[in-house]
Amino acid sequence: MDGLNVGVAALDEAHRDMFYLMGDLSEAVHAKSVRAALAMARDFVAKVEGHFDVEGEMMTRLGFPGAAVHQAKHAATRDKVIDLERALSDENLGLASSILGELESVYFRELLNEDMILANYSSAQAS
Numbered sequence: 001m002d003g004l005n006v007g008v009a010a011l012d013e014a015h016r017d018m019f020y021l022m023g024d025l026s027e028a029v030h031a032k033s034v035r036a037a038l039a040m041a042r043d044f045v046a047k048v049e050g051h052f053d054v055e056g057e058m059m060t061r062l063g064f065p066g067a068a069v070h071q072a073k074h075a076a077t078r079d080k081v082i083d084l085e086r087a088l089s090d091e092n093l094g095l096a097s098s099i100l101g102e103l104e105s106v107y108f109r110e111l112l113n114e115d116m117i118l119a120n121y122s123s124a125q126a127s
């Protein structure tokens with residue numbers, strides 16, 4: 001899990017929490033536990049939105065120059081997580097599974113790269 005750390009404790013904790021939630025969601029989807037997966041997907045939407053708000057405030061406070069790009073990635077990811085929730089509420093497990101795969105392999109990775117840039121900017125401002 002060290003590979004997930006960007007070095008800002010509050011962000012790292014939230015990332016870890018969402019990463020584990022995605023793992024649980026994958027298990028529920030593979031076990032075809034639609035109700036459990038849907039409940040987790042709703043929790044995931046709330047966590048993602050809350051986390052992106054925290055980072056958005058941080059970017060505003062720092063006057064972070066990469067904010068527009070970063071916020072666009074947040075918006076695309078939030079839309080994907082909402083697609084996941086919709087797929088589960090339609091009981092479309094195949095679609096849910098492919099969306100989860102994309103979130104894990106592409107979105108989460110790209111977001112961590114962006115967060116690393118933000119964390120580095122933040123620590124450079126503090127020093």
Ligand SMILES: [Fe+2]
Binds near residue numbers: 070111114115
């Ligand atoms: Fe971010």
Ligand SMILES: [Fe+2]
Binds near residue numbers: 051055115
């Ligand atoms: Fe983040």
